[in-house]
Amino acid sequence: MQNKNTEITVGMFVVAGLIAIFVLAMKVSNFAEFNDKEGYQVVAEFENIGGLKVRSPITMAGVRVGRVTNIRLDPETFNAMVTLKLSSEYDGIPIDTAASIYTAGLLGEQYIALEAGAEDESLKDGDILDLTQPAIVLEQVIGQFLFSKAEGDE
Amino acid sequence: MIETIRSLGRWGLGSFERLGRGHLFLVKILMGIPELFLRFSLVIQQLYSVGVLSVFLIIIAGLFVGMVLGLQGYNTLVDFGAEESLGVMVSLSLVRELGPVVSALLFAGRAGSALTAEIGLMKSTEQLSGMEMMAVDPIRRIMAPRFIAGLISMPLLAAIFSAVGIYGGFLVGHGLLGVDDGAFWSQMQVKTDWYGDILNGVLKSVVFGVVITWIALFEGYDATPTSEGVGRATTRTVVHSAFAILGLDFILTALMFGG
Amino acid sequence: MPLIKIRDLHFYRGDRAIFEGVNIDIHRGKITAIMGPSGTGKTTLLRLIGGQLRPDKGTIEVDGQDVHKLSHRDLYELRKRMGMLFQSGALLTDLTVFENVAFPIREHTQLPESMVRDLVLIKLQAVGLRGAHDLMPNELSGGMARRVALARAMTLDPMMIMYDEPFTGQDPISMGTLVNLIHKMNDAMDLTSVIVSHDVAETSEIADHIYLLSAGKVIEQGSPVQLKRSTSQWVQQFMQGLPDGPVPFHYPGNTLEQDLLERKDAV
Ligand SMILES: Nc1ncnc2c1ncn2[C@@H]1O[C@H](COP(=O)(O)OP(=O)(O)O)[C@@H](O)[C@H]1O
Numbered sequence: 001m002q003n004k005n006t007e008i009t010v011g012m013f014v015v016a017g018l019i020a021i022f023v024l025a026m027k028v029s030n031f032a033e034f035n036d037k038e039g040y041q042v043v044a045e046f047e048n049i050g051g052l053k054v055r056s057p058i059t060m061a062g063v064r065v066g067r068v069t070n071i072r073l074d075p076e077t078f079n080a081m082v083t084l085k086l087s088s089e090y091d092g093i094p095i096d097t098a099a100s101i102y103t104a105g106l107l108g109e110q111y112i113a114l115e116a117g118a119e120d121e122s123l124k125d126g127d128i129l130d131l132t133q134p135a136i137v138l139e140q141v142i143g144q145f146l147f148s149k150a151e152g153d154e
Numbered sequence: 155m156i157e158t159i160r161s162l163g164r165w166g167l168g169s170f171e172r173l174g175r176g177h178l179f180l181v182k183i184l185m186g187i188p189e190l191f192l193r194f195s196l197v198i199q200q201l202y203s204v205g206v207l208s209v210f211l212i213i214i215a216g217l218f219v220g221m222v223l224g225l226q227g228y229n230t231l232v233d234f235g236a237e238e239s240l241g242v243m244v245s246l247s248l249v250r251e252l253g254p255v256v257s258a259l260l261f262a263g264r265a266g267s268a269l270t271a272e273i274g275l276m277k278s279t280e281q282l283s284g285m286e287m288m289a290v291d292p293i294r295r296i297m298a299p300r301f302i303a304g305l306i307s308m309p310l311l312a313a314i315f316s317a318v319g320i321y322g323g324f325l326v327g328h329g330l331l332g333v334d335d336g337a338f339w340s341q342m343q344v345k346t347d348w349y350g351d352i353l354n355g356v357l358k359s360v361v362f363g364v365v366i367t368w369i370a371l372f373e374g375y376d377a378t379p380t381s382e383g384v385g386r387a388t389t390r391t392v393v394h395s396a397f398a399i400l401g402l403d404f405i406l407t408a409l410m411f412g413g
Numbered sequence: 414m415p416l417i418k419i420r421d422l423h424f425y426r427g428d429r430a431i432f433e434g435v436n437i438d439i440h441r442g443k444i445t446a447i448m449g450p451s452g453t454g455k456t457t458l459l460r461l462i463g464g465q466l467r468p469d470k471g472t473i474e475v476d477g478q479d480v481h482k483l484s485h486r487d488l489y490e491l492r493k494r495m496g497m498l499f500q501s502g503a504l505l506t507d508l509t510v511f512e513n514v515a516f517p518i519r520e521h522t523q524l525p526e527s528m529v530r531d532l533v534l535i536k537l538q539a540v541g542l543r544g545a546h547d548l549m550p551n552e553l554s555g556g557m558a559r560r561v562a563l564a565r566a567m568t569l570d571p572m573m574i575m576y577d578e579p580f581t582g583q584d585p586i587s588m589g590t591l592v593n594l595i596h597k598m599n600d601a602m603d604l605t606s607v608i609v610s611h612d613v614a615e616t617s618e619i620a621d622h623i624y625l626l627s628a629g630k631v632i633e634q635g636s637p638v639q640l641k642r643s644t645s646q647w648v649q650q651f652m653q654g655l656p657d658g659p660v661p662f663h664y665p666g667n668t669l670e671q672d673l674l675e676r677k678d679a680v
């Protein structure tokens with residue numbers, strides 16, 4: 001009957017739409033990361049975060065290990081408190097690991113790179129990273145360079 | 155002069171009355187939705203004429219829009235040495251704006267106008283009246299299934315449009331212009347957010363689906379029951395839907411991505 | 414007690430009065446005809462009885478219920494017991510003849526498919542169109558469409574059927590059949606029939622009682638025999654179809670002279 005064909009094509013249409021949403025989720029967006037809820041969060045205190053944003057990537061030896069989930073200003077120290085969400089897959093990161101903010105390419109986006117420490121104890125949820133290196137702000141670097149140049153000339 | 159003011163006043167009152175009737179109509183449709191779960195075959199029938207019959211148009215349009223985005227985006231980005239960001243550009247443009255908006259405009263032209271013409275014709279041939287006298291409420295029997303079908307179809311169509319468009323952009327970017335495919339997809343994944351971008355885009359298209367179907371059904375239901383009246387109602391559906399889509403898109407974008 | 418009781422009915426389209434104080438009783442088991450020149454509001458009257466239009470004043474009671482005071486649900490319950498045959502047939506154009514007749518059954522009952530089929534074929538047989546059950550409405554002539562609509566109106570075995578101009582557009586043979594059918598159905602199924610028509614001959618053949626409407630009022634009522642004997646000029650003109658007499662052929666408005674002069678002024 002006519003009805004059967006209608007039902008089948010409608011079914012195909014709905015499936016195609018859902019596949020499209022699935023593709024958008026898995027292939028186009030960062031849906032996959034959102035799903036590992038078992039990640040753990042640590043806080044890192046930076047003097048200056050430059051252009052770092054929520055959702056900026058966190059890498060270790062160039063491998064993606066997590067992302068920034070929150071950024072706020074500490075009202076007393078006036079430092080930036082950055083919350084990092086690390087994938088539970090990487091649960092053996094030493095507690096004395098250092099965090100630095102780098103830029104991908106000259107004008108690219110900023111990300112946090114972790115440098116493994118040497119302690120046996122591992123980072124756990126709620127820990128604080130003490131060893132941090134602030135973002136390099138291009139204007140400052142250029143300013144310093146010009147300043148030292150001028151000093152050298154004298 | 156006084157005559158002008160008077161007719162302006164009459165026009166104003168008429169518009170308000172129509173607006174009121176339109177909202178009442180929507181409320182009645184919404185009240186008819188629960189019983190549709192018992193007769194879902196009615197909705198399936200409409201999913202076919204509203205959704206399935208629009209798929210082909212949506213796929214073709216999505217493919218070409220994506221390919222153009224790839225081409226134009228590349229030409230702009232290459233000047234900054236940022237052609238690796240082509241994926242991000244294509245995906246964000248499609249998922250946030252072009253996917254929901256363009257597919258909604260096409261949907262209004264393809265499915266919305268057909269709905270208005272169908273309902274208007276049913277009205278002018280007394281089919282709606284006839285149904286009422288057979289104790290079958292046309293709002294529940296005819297309008298509600300079409301409304302649900304529009305609401306379900308629109309986000310699916312918009313998702314298909316965006317997905318096909320992104321592949322179109324990839325085809326041009328990678329296949330034709332030689333952008334690295336790893337960079338294309340990985341940058342896209344980093345910068346395209348599931349909640350912020352994709353789900354908001356889907357939400358937009360649900361809103362558009364509701365509004366277009368509502369306008370289309372009401373214009374048909376409220377049409378003057380003559381061939382000319384139905385013709386005018388069909389035109390109005392397309393025009394009003396387009397205004398509603400663009401206006402709502404601005405508001406929704408400001409709410410979702412503005413703050 | 415009459416099945417339909419109309420009291421002091423007033424209805425306006427804009428400023429134009431369609432009904433001004435109409436009283437009508439329609440008795441159970443009888444065929445009542447409501448006649449009048451076209452444009453007097455016969456169709457409008459049926460829509461008022463069916464609750465699709467609201468009177469500006471006065472009441473319409475059907476089976477003891479005031480139609481316009483009923484809730485949406487009760488009105489729809491009442492309509493299940495009212496059949497109505499529209500002037501155009503009002504068939505659903507995307508369904509076959511069979512599905513059109515089956516429509517009310519499918520909507521209102523849970524009968525198994527085999528019973529639906531039997532019921533539909535019996536009704537179609539009654540109107541002589543069983544062979545046409547696979548056709549689409551656009552493949553039917555106006556007269557056939559009306560007969561399908563009649564079969565559809567009968568499917569739920571209503572207590573009454575309202576016919577809007579059932580005879581117009583029928584060829585002489587099917588006209589005869591239809592007149593017979595309405596008559597037989599009324600007796601066999603214990604129906605109450607309301608026929609709206611301006612076909613004097615056919616209607617007076619089967620009607621038990623006739624109301625004549627003109628200019629928003631009931632002009633005359635009685636059995637067909639009584640009306641034929643009426644001394645009123647108006648009734649005589651209508652019943653005999655004379656072109657000249659008190660019934661105006663023209664829709665009310667300015668005189669032709671006025672309109673012509675007005676146009677000259679405007680130019
Ligand atoms: N929808 C409408 N809007 C305005 N006037 C109408 C409408 N429908 C009918 N009328 C007017 O009401 C009068 C009665 O119409 P109707 O009941 O169809 O007459 P008839 O007796 O021929 O069935 C007509 O003169 C017509 O001008």
Ligand SMILES: [Mg+2]
Nearest residue numbers: 455456457500
């Ligand atoms: Mg009429």
